Amino acid sequence: MTQFSKQALPPALERNLRKLLAPGEVTVMHLPSDLTEELAFSERWLVVTNRRILAFPAALDDGAKPLEVPFKGLKSVEIVPVVGGGVLVAQEKTGTRPILHFTNSQTAIFGEIAKGINQVSKGKKLELSTEIRSGRCPKCGRLLPDPNERCPFCVRYFQAMGRIIKYFKPYAWRTLFMIIVISLATSLQLIPPIVTKHIVDVAIPTKDVFLLGRLILVFLVLNVAGAGLSMYNGRQLAWLGGRIGADIRSQVFRAVERLSMKFFDRRHTGQIMARVMNDSGTLQNFLVDGFPFLAQNVFIMLGVVIILTRYSPTLTLLIMLPVPFLFLGQFLFWKFVRTLAHKFWNQWSLLNSRLNESIAGVRVVKAFSAESREIDKFDRYNTRMFNSQFKLDQFWAVFWPGMSVFISMGVLFVWFFGGQYVMKSTMTLGTLIAFINYLWMFYGPLQWFSQVNNWMTRAFAGAERIFETIDTTPETYDPPDAVPMKDCKGAVEFKNVTFAYEKGKPALKDVTFKIRPGELIGLVGKSGSGKSTLLSLLCRFYATEEGEIRVDNNPVERIKLEDLRGNIGIVLQDPFLFSTAIYENIAYSLPGAGRSEVITAARAANAHEFIMGKPDAYDSRVGERGNRLSGGEKQRIAIARAVLQNPRILVLDEATSSVDSETEAKIQEAMNRLARSRTTIVAAHRLSTLRNANRIFVMDEGKLAETGSHDELMKKRGRYFRLVKAQEEAWKKARKNLSVVDFPGGGSTTGKHDYNGGGGDDDEGKHGGKR
Amino acid sequence: MRGNMAESVSPVIRFFGTKPFDGSKVRLSANPDGTVRVAAGSRVFRRARVRLGRPLYAPDSFAAITSDKGKELGLIFDLDKMPAESRKVLAEAERRYDLTCRILKVHSLYHQFGAAFWDVDTDKGRRQFVIRGTTEHIRWLEEDRMLITDVNGTRFEIKNLSSLDKKSQTHIHLLF
Numbered sequence: 005m006t007q008f009s010k011q012a013l014p015p016a017l018e019r020n021l022r023k024l025l026a027p028g029e030v031t032v033m034h035l036p037s038d039l040t041e042e043l044a045f046s047e048r049w050l051v052v053t054n055r056r057i058l059a060f061p062a063a064l065d066d067g068a069k070p071l072e073v074p075f076k077g078l079k080s081v082e083i084v085p086v087v088g089g090g091v092l093v094a095q096e097k098t099g100t101r102p103i104l105h106f107t108n109s110q111t112a113i114f115g116e117i118a119k120g121i122n123q124v125s126k127g128k129k130l131e132l133s134t135e136i137r138s139g140r141c142p143k144c145g146r147l148l149p150d151p152n153e154r155c156p157f158c159v160r161y162f163q164a165m166g167r168i169i170k171y172f173k174p175y176a177w178r179t180l181f182m183i184i185v186i187s188l189a190t191s192l193q194l195i196p197p198i199v200t201k202h203i204v205d206v207a208i209p210t211k212d213v214f215l216l217g218r219l220i221l222v223f224l225v226l227n228v229a230g231a232g233l234s235m236y237n238g239r240q241l242a243w244l245g246g247r248i249g250a251d252i253r254s255q256v257f258r259a260v261e262r263l264s265m266k267f268f269d270r271r272h273t274g275q276i277m278a279r280v281m282n283d284s285g286t287l288q289n290f291l292v293d294g295f296p297f298l299a300q301n302v303f304i305m306l307g308v309v310i311i312l313t314r315y316s317p318t319l320t321l322l323i324m325l326p327v328p329f330l331f332l333g334q335f336l337f338w339k340f341v342r343t344l345a346h347k348f349w350n351q352w353s354l355l356n357s358r359l360n361e362s363i364a365g366v367r368v369v370k371a372f373s374a375e376s377r378e379i380d381k382f383d384r385y386n387t388r389m390f391n392s393q394f395k396l397d398q399f400w401a402v403f404w405p406g407m408s409v410f411i412s413m414g415v416l417f418v419w420f421f422g423g424q425y426v427m428k429s430t431m432t433l434g435t436l437i438a439f440i441n442y443l444w445m446f447y448g449p450l451q452w453f454s455q456v457n458n459w460m461t462r463a464f465a466g467a468e469r470i471f472e473t474i475d476t477t478p479e480t481y482d483p484p485d486a487v488p489m490k491d492c493k494g495a496v497e498f499k500n501v502t503f504a505y506e507k508g509k510p511a512l513k514d515v516t517f518k519i520r521p522g523e524l525i526g527l528v529g530k531s532g533s534g535k536s537t538l539l540s541l542l543c544r545f546y547a548t549e550e551g552e553i554r555v556d557n558n559p560v561e562r563i564k565l566e567d568l569r570g571n572i573g574i575v576l577q578d579p580f581l582f583s584t585a586i587y588e589n590i591a592y593s594l595p596g597a598g599r600s601e602v603i604t605a606a607r608a609a610n611a612h613e614f615i616m617g618k619p620d621a622y623d624s625r626v627g628e629r630g631n632r633l634s635g636g637e638k639q640r641i642a643i644a645r646a647v648l649q650n651p652r653i654l655v656l657d658e659a660t661s662s663v664d665s666e667t668e669a670k671i672q673e674a675m676n677r678l679a680r681s682r683t684t685i686v687a688a689h690r691l692s693t694l695r696n697a698n699r700i701f702v703m704d705e706g707k708l709a710e711t712g713s714h715d716e717l718m719k720k721r722g723r724y725f726r727l728v729k730a731q732e733e734a735w736k737k738a739r740k741n742l743s744v745v746d747f748p749g750g751g752s753t754t755g756k757h758d759y760n761g762g763g764g765d766d767d768e769g770k771h772g773g774k775r
Numbered sequence: 776m777r778g779n780m781a782e783s784v785s786p787v788i789r790f791f792g793t794k795p796f797d798g799s800k801v802r803l804s805a806n807p808d809g810t811v812r813v814a815a816g817s818r819v820f821r822r823a824r825v826r827l828g829r830p831l832y833a834p835d836s837f838a839a840i841t842s843d844k845g846k847e848l849g850l851i852f853d854l855d856k857m858p859a860e861s862r863k864v865l866a867e868a869e870r871r872y873d874l875t876c877r878i879l880k881v882h883s884l885y886h887q888f889g890a891a892f893w894d895v896d897t898d899k900g901r902r903q904f905v906i907r908g909t910t911e912h913i914r915w916l917e918e919d920r921m922l923i924t925d926v927n928g929t930r931f932e933i934k935n936l937s938s939l940d941k942k943s944q945t946h947i948h949l950l951f
């Protein structure tokens with residue numbers, strides 16, 4: 005079956021392609037890229053058959069020869085990233101060959117295609133992901149502002165509304181009572197003009213003081229009752245809106261906490277926080293302010309129209325005539341204001357980041373005497389912000405008086421025609437005054453109605469995002485056939501494991517090894533060689549794409565997640581600590597741990613001594629993300645936290661790479677102590693820390709390149725040997741350079757050299773980012 | 776270009792010993808696999824890659840020659856002294872590496888739901904794209920020069936805002 009074939013081959017192309025295929029050759033996949041061979045935006049087709057890869061332009065003329073890569077001689081196909089896109093490249097026995105270019109909007113899909121080609125060319129079964137989003141809304145075809153989000157243009161109001169209403173269910177009686185109160189309060193607002201009419205038409209002409217008094221009393225009662233109901237309503241709405249907002253936030257947070265790491269990788273922290281806080285906040289605001297505003301005013305406007313029609317259908321029609329123009333004017337106005345406001349916020353955010361950078365980097369600014377340059381830059385941004393703000397405010401200044409004039413025109417209109425009716429005695433003066441009062445009630449909310457659509461769209465789009473998060477499949481904690489792992493031995497096995505964070509760019513390739521219980525394994529390799537990925541897969545932060553990982557001979561995905569992670573203690577290069585006391589941070593891994601357990605863990609991690617040296621000892625606050633502690637202190641607390649749960653497998657991912665030698669020695673000592681009784685995997689840059697390892701795994705470009713003890717690998721004189729030698733050389737060189745006190749060239753070390761003829765880069769100021 | 780690095784040696788270069796290739800002696804030729812063959816005096820690299828060091832602000836500033844795996848083999852500072860044919864090869868290699876396209880006309884540009892939707896003509900053809908937020912997606916390279924990166928990471932450049940037609944300028948000035 006042809007995969008990724010939603011876009012059919014153009015008929016002419018298909019005809020010509022058929023001529024090219026040999027007997028028995030069938031198409032397996034086909035897909036157009038969005039760049040031609042000449043890198044223009046158009047199509048270049050990729051067709052994969054069961055024998056070869058073909059690439060050709062959309063107009064494949066008779067006799068034209070496509071680019072052809074036969075499977076015979078093909079080692080693999082991969083994606084090579086370039087600026088703004090990528091290239092599908094064939095690795096052949098004879099060398100590499102670019103097949104086609106595409107822009108970044110197709111990276112994911114071509115990544116999947118590359119995977120598919122590698123499967124088909126090796127005779128494996130074709131298994132491709134169908135979860136790739138194209139960047140366009142499948143419903144309306146518009147570009148998506150965020151390829152991972154739903155289309156904001158296709159918000160499903162009724163579906164979203166249906167789900168929002170469900171949140172009211174626990175508070176159904178309170179909600180019903182509130183609706184009744186709102187209706188009552190709104191009805192009360194419609195009565196005063198009628199009372200006015202009676203005062204003008206009946207009480208004053210008949211000089212009936214008693215009636216006047218009674219009507220004024222009605223006014224008073226209406227006012228007091230209206231105010232009382234509004235107060236009650238406001239309080240109830242604030243409670244209900246807040247309660248539902250809290251319920252939604254809580255549900256979103258529960259859902260987010262249980263999502264897989266892939267969800268977090270695809271989104272920024274700010275984006276996820278926005279879902280929990282902003283989206284639920286927008287929805288809450290709409291429920292508290294927007295929805296009552298909308299309901300109340302629609303009710304009032306309908307009431308006004310019904311009452312006015314009863315008095316004078318002709319005058320009512322005259323009042324309604326300008327409404328469409330008012331809507332149109334407002335629509336255009338808001339469109340323009342939105343654009344101006346966007347420009348203003350752009351400038352504001354640029355000025356803000358400029359200011360932030362200048363202040364945060366004030367030491368550097370002063371060190372290079374760059375104050376004047378910074379002031380000039382700030383002034384440029386400041387002027388731009390002033391200009392955009394002025395334009396926006398200028399527009400507002402015109403809009404509101406303009407609106408008042410428009411509504412006043414309506415009033416004048418009513419006075420003119422209504423006045424004539426009164427003169428002809430077809431309408432009473434009281435009715436005319438009531439008309440004027442109702443007119444204000446009618447036109448007032450209209451000023452904001454065109455905004456309601458925008459308001460509702462934002463709230464409902466936020467609701468959809470919230471529901472999408474809630475509906476996302478969480479991590480599988482306990483599959484139906486999950487096995488418990490209470491008594492873990494610590495045996496680890498990777499069997500042909502391949503994994504990619506992004507389609508087509510594997511971070512681990514066909515990795516196979518076995519670790520016996522209690523072994524100390526060193527994991528080395530350059531940055532990006534796959535060390536951290538390997539450790540993340542072991543903790544099941546991600547699921548493998550191919551191959552299998554076993555702990556104690558059980559596939560990790562079949563082990564109860566809580567048991568698996570309870571048996572693996574992990575310490576990262578930049579450990580995360582919560583902004584609470586040291587004691588609580590250590591005890592985080594084992595809720596309910598006793599005092600002596602926490603202290604023992606701290607001692608084991610060589611942390612107890614420095615903790616007791618702090619003014620508040622174990623109760624010292626660590627600051628946000630632990631920033632009140634040094635790198636080494638944070639590491640040791642993280643190690644204490646990891647060992648408190650007494651894991652059978654201890655994973656240390658570059659735990660000593662950013663600490664000084666003395667601290668490293670202390671961490672090393674702690675690590676050696678801990679490693680004695682458990683399986684320990686240590687990823688490290690400093691190879692000296694791994695000499696005691698039973699075996700060392702050398703990672704290179706996602707592959708396990710070498711394994712063996714330190715001595716064995718040194719004898720082998722391979723990659724590990726080269727890494728050790730390179731590190732020794734670097735140390736020697738660094739020591740030698742440190743001993744050079746005098747900077748050659750006669751310069752001092754104050755940084756005030758004469759950089760004449762700096763070789764082409766002394767034009768930095770001329771080109772260097774004016775904006 | 777401001778002279779030959781090899782000739783006017785600054786203290787920092789003397790200290791760290793950067794030795795650039797002599798541009799006039801560098802010969803580049805394209806390989807079918809997308810790499811280049813570099814002959815620099817007596818040294819020959821059969822499969823290398825070249826990359827401009829400052830492709831945005833000073834494309835003629837310098838280029839780096841790396842092995843196919845990315846290990847640096849050397850720098851060329853005096854690109855202007857390279858033979859015309861070699862400069863062409865360098866330009867083509869850069870064109871194939873950097874897919875940034877140049878915006879020639881803005882048909883429409885509007886802002887909705889916190890995103891800006893563009894419909895433009897570029898030197899590579901017509902294209903619609905969308906960006907979210909400006910600090911992240913728009914980089915002002917100079918007063919009149921913008922580099923725009925869409926939500927997918929595809930890049931667009933407006934070399935000179937003033938050289939666009941009035942309507943295109945209005946579209947951009949309204950939003951940015």
